[in-house]
Amino acid sequence: MIKNNMKGILEELPEGVELVGAAKTRTPDEILECVEAGLKIIGENYVQEAERAFQVVGDKAKWHMIGHLQSNKAKKAVKIFDMIETVDSIKLAKVIDKSCANIGKVMTVLIEINSGEEIQKAGVLPEDAVSLVRDISELKNIKIMGLMTMGPFAGDPENARPYFQKTKKLFEEIKKIDLPGVEMEYLSMGMSNSYKVALEEGANMVRIGTKIFGERQYD
Numbered sequence: 001m002i003k004n005n006m007k008g009i010l011e012e013l014p015e016g017v018e019l020v021g022a023a024k025t026r027t028p029d030e031i032l033e034c035v036e037a038g039l040k041i042i043g044e045n046y047v048q049e050a051e052r053a054f055q056v057v058g059d060k061a062k063w064h065m066i067g068h069l070q071s072n073k074a075k076k077a078v079k080i081f082d083m084i085e086t087v088d089s090i091k092l093a094k095v096i097d098k099s100c101a102n103i104g105k106v107m108t109v110l111i112e113i114n115s116g117e118e119i120q121k122a123g124v125l126p127e128d129a130v131s132l133v134r135d136i137s138e139l140k141n142i143k144i145m146g147l148m149t150m151g152p153f154a155g156d157p158e159n160a161r162p163y164f165q166k167t168k169k170l171f172e173e174i175k176k177i178d179l180p181g182v183e184m185e186y187l188s189m190g191m192s193n194s195y196k197v198a199l200e201e202g203a204n205m206v207r208i209g210t211k212i213f214g215e216r217q218y219d
Helices: 002-012 028-036 047-060 071-080 090-103 125-136 158-174 195-200
Strands: 018-022 040-044 062-065 083-087 107-113 141-150 183-191 203-207
Touching: 002 018, 002 028, 028 040, 028 047, 028 083, 040 047, 047 062, 047 071, 071 090, 083 090, 090 107, 090 141, 090 158, 107 125, 107 158, 125 141, 125 158, 141 158, 158 183, 158 195, 195 203
Parallel strands: 018 040, 018 203, 040 062, 062 083, 083 107, 107 141, 141 183, 183 203
Antiparallel strands: none
16 A cells, blocks of 8 residues: 555656655554655654664665754754754754764754744744744754745645745745855645645645555554
């Protein structure tokens, strides 16, 4: 099933769009099956789950942190991940920067935008994004590669469109600013239920889990 799902999605995605396989709660063997079917980027929400899966999969694929990263997990995270898609504060960026400096690594990151401006959600508010990008651009061991947004959970994918549009507009605005260590290359938007709308609004990176692995089984 997983291999057929992977094949279908990879054939469907336009050229130049990166697929991140959202592997939350999935077993290392399921993740490995995806990689063997052509998945090039694994997205993990938790460092602990990523560590377990990494022991099986290793560097057969790239690893992206797509969940909120706690500062106290940064030291472990920078050893596994190739990109952290969820940087939303200068405090977290400084911890990542310091952890990377200790191992001689430059971490590529995306700035997470709270496009729905929801109090309980992670992400920087759209109006604060430019100043955050400026602050982070001064750190030597971080390279900003674009933006990511979740948007409010909306049953109908069409409801997500305004939030994707808002993030795309911000992406284009930041792209015009010449800053060291900032290359606005990736716009990560859309998940299993909304990625088609996200693609229409300019996403070139999508995070898909359920459509690859099937529905999550919770204990």
